[in-house]
Amino acid sequence: MAEVDQFLSKKVADRYLKREVLGEGTYGVVYKAIDTKTGQTVAIKKIRLGKQKEGVNFTALREIKLLKELKDPNIIELTEAFPHKGNLHLVFEFMETDLEAVIRDRNIVLSPADIKSYIHMTLKGLAFCHRKWVLHRDMKPNNLLIGPNGQLKLADFGLARLFGSPDRRFTHQVFARWYRAPELLFGAKQYGSGVDVWAAACIFAELLLRRPFLQGNSDIDQLGKIFAAFGTPKPSQWPDLVHLPDYVEYQYVPAQPMRTLFPMASDDTLDLLSKMFTYDPKARISAQQALEHRYFSSIPLATEPALLPRPPPKRESVNSKVPDFNPGDGPTVLSPPRKQRRVMPHREGFDLNAQQMDEHGNENRQTAAGEKSGQAPMSLDFSVFGMRPPTRPTMNSADKSHLKRKLDLEFQLPEED
């Protein structure tokens, strides 16, 4: 039986021709690859199974099957999953760039309508998964990938639950802390979709400020940064707080007016942000409710995804075909994994002046292009810009549904006895 499994997984593995390493993340290395069946470029995430070397257990397989069924325009599609040489390989649709690259690109000006569009797509992806009872738990701008038609898609959905929470001891995980909800920082063991909404609020704030909003350098410091912005939570605001496992009393600091934190934002923006940044997870707005907030129906309306400004694709064309591939080629490392090029943050204190934050905040974070990001432009909150970068060719929808149908036939999981 094991031999049959090995044969099958080798057969699936042979379908993909590995090309260069795209980077290394929390769970392992990501390769660019060519799907020889379709000629399409894909991204393959090779997950180290660690202790579970003998294979992926049935629960994990079931979960993977569920993840494969999570199909939404704002979720990265997991098209295939197979074990090979002691690693689990997850095959995803290939994406050109990510929201972190958009935020860091100093040539890009984000209008309020552009920000609305990016946040709208983020919340739509979140609301879809929350409806299916799947949490992300590790939302951050580099997990929000952007396709050739400007569509934003959430990546890594469900992986935190499947493979355990990302290990914060790794330096490259330090950035994830900035998006952590206060209940997680206080050690909550039971938490819900509110953790993703808090992270989405941090991303929203980051789009407005063009720099990470709350950059704590430890969990305690992270809470300090949150309280410096929104005030120490009062028992009336968050009655369950004192019962959380790692609860410690913090010295009282008053909340800053939202207007001080985001001087350029509209009233609707501030109202939605404050609802997403609500301390008590039970009172925090849900992703679906956020989508129904008047911010999304008021002028300016969200920019069409295809018209959104975005950086040049990080890699070559999405639709590159097999012929340019030499089967003798091994994977070529074109550049060091992005995470290795990042540095630890050193910021001290919380600067309440947005302009000051902009000046200091970018010193410690490097761009996907490996350059130190200096002062990034603040997003503008008063106009929609006429000038847009040219749109990129998209995969035609007939090709896409054909590809989907083909892939759906693959990877039938064995039923548990």
Ligand SMILES: Nc1ncnc2c1ncn2[C@@H]1O[C@H](COP(=O)(O)OP(=O)(O)OP(=O)(O)O)[C@@H](O)[C@H]1O
């Ligand atoms: N579907 C994809 N298409 C194109 N590139 C991808 C895709 N998924 C991941 N990548 C790239 O591969 C690299 C590693 O990604 P991965 O998701 O493992 O880690 P990460 O998002 O950088 O960090 P973390 O694991 O902390 O979330 C990144 O440069 C990412 O942009």
